[in-house]
Amino acid sequence: MMNCDQAFEIMTSTNTELPSELEQHLSGCPRCREMAEVLSPVLVELHSVRQVLDSEAKYPNVREDWGVKLARRTAQELSQRSARPPRREAASTGWKSRIALASLILLIGVTGGWGMMWLQSENSSSVPAATLFASENCTWKNPERVDSRSPQTVTLTCIACHFPGEAGH
Amino acid sequence: MSDDDRKLMQCIQNGETGLFERLVEKYRSGLLRFARSKLIDPADAEDIVQEAIFAAYEARDSYNPEFAFSTWLWTILLNLSHRWRHKTIREKEIVSQAIERAPRPDSSPAVGLNNLLSEERNLRLIEFLAELPESQADAIRLKFFGDLTFQEIADTMNCSLSGAKKRVKSGLLQLSEKLRDSGDDQ
Numbered sequence: 001m002m003n004c005d006q007a008f009e010i011m012t013s014t015n016t017e018l019p020s021e022l023e024q025h026l027s028g029c030p031r032c033r034e035m036a037e038v039l040s041p042v043l044v045e046l047h048s049v050r051q052v053l054d055s056e057a058k059y060p061n062v063r064e065d066w067g068v069k070l071a072r073r074t075a076q077e078l079s080q081r082s083a084r085p086p087r088r089e090a091a092s093t094g095w096k097s098r099i100a101l102a103s104l105i106l107l108i109g110v111t112g113g114w115g116m117m118w119l120q121s122e123n124s125s126s127v128p129a130a131t132l133f134a135s136e137n138c139t140w141k142n143p144e145r146v147d148s149r150s151p152q153t154v155t156l157t158c159i160a161c162h163f164p165g166e167a168g169h
Numbered sequence: 170m171s172d173d174d175r176k177l178m179q180c181i182q183n184g185e186t187g188l189f190e191r192l193v194e195k196y197r198s199g200l201l202r203f204a205r206s207k208l209i210d211p212a213d214a215e216d217i218v219q220e221a222i223f224a225a226y227e228a229r230d231s232y233n234p235e236f237a238f239s240t241w242l243w244t245i246l247l248n249l250s251h252r253w254r255h256k257t258i259r260e261k262e263i264v265s266q267a268i269e270r271a272p273r274p275d276s277s278p279a280v281g282l283n284n285l286l287s288e289e290r291n292l293r294l295i296e297f298l299a300e301l302p303e304s305q306a307d308a309i310r311l312k313f314f315g316d317l318t319f320q321e322i323a324d325t326m327n328c329s330l331s332g333a334k335k336r337v338k339s340g341l342l343q344l345s346e347k348l349r350d351s352g353d354d355q
Contacts, residue, residue, distance in 0.1 A: 042344045053202040
């Protein structure tokens with residue numbers, strides 16, 4: 001036999017089909033029966049609101065939107081870091097930072113240049129850059145294309161498609 | 170707690186970060202329903218859910234497999250929504266303003282009357298929820314929109330199991346009273 005605590009759990013379950021055990025408990029327990037009667041309208045309303053929230057949850061595709069936000073936030077953090085004034089204690093190790101920054105710039109330049117060349121070799125050489133990065137190349141919108149592209153190409157298409165300013169268009 | 174979640178998180182911690190998407194897909198609907206019912210504005214709700222997912226991803230290495238991933242994720246969302254609420258203005262004012270801004274349903278006589286009535290009832294319930302103490306309202310949202318069990322609510326809200334049940338029960342009774350006063354259950 002179900003106790004009052006279990007009866008409350010089942011009453012407030014999001015499952016709309018209530019078990020017969022609850023009916024049995026309610027028939028023998030005036031306190032829970034009264035509770036069920038009092039809560040019935042609000043439980044119906046909550047189920048109704050839930051359905052509305054479900055039907056309204058037509059949000060952008062998670063892969064595309066989440067990836068874009070991740071990339072955008074990363075870009076923002078990078079620009080904030082580069083805009084931040086150097087810390088005083090960094091003076092003694094400034095040469096390390098400068099070497100690291102120079103290496104990073106060199107790496108980005110080499111990788112970016114190589115990637116752009118790679119991209120162009122994957123696509124028709126007569127296609128203009130703006131067309132090259134049209135939305136059909138977007139690997140968030142067309143995830144099946146991911147398999148046929150190198151990681152560098154995927155990254156470049158993301159930057160070009162979602163951050164055209166950063167891509168230099 | 171699903172063992173699948175724990176295994177997935179351990180794989181993610183070991184570098185298979187692409188698997189995080191599976192967790193996102195599993196929990197996103199519930200997180201969105203909760204956020205939508207609390208923040209009303211779909212854009213705000215979307216932002217806060219993305220923020221919670223992003224925070225969980227960023228902190229993936231600090232995740233302790235002894236605890237449920239779902240509790241961890243829900244706690245992040247709860248804290249973010251709490252912070253968001255206090256960062257802006259009082260919850261009730263936010264809800265009222267958002268409801269005023271919300272587009273009205275189709276009110277053409279042929280198809281719109283039922284939609285209109287139903288929409289107004291839903292909005293009113295959301296408004297009543299915002300009038301409850303935040304802990305009670307959140308417990309109800311977690312239960313009915315997030316599909317959490319009472320134990321999961323207790324873990325997420327850092328209270329006892331009986332405390333979680335009490336929050337839901339007290340909140341529901343107050344909502345019932347508000348609905349009754351508004352003549353809705355006639």
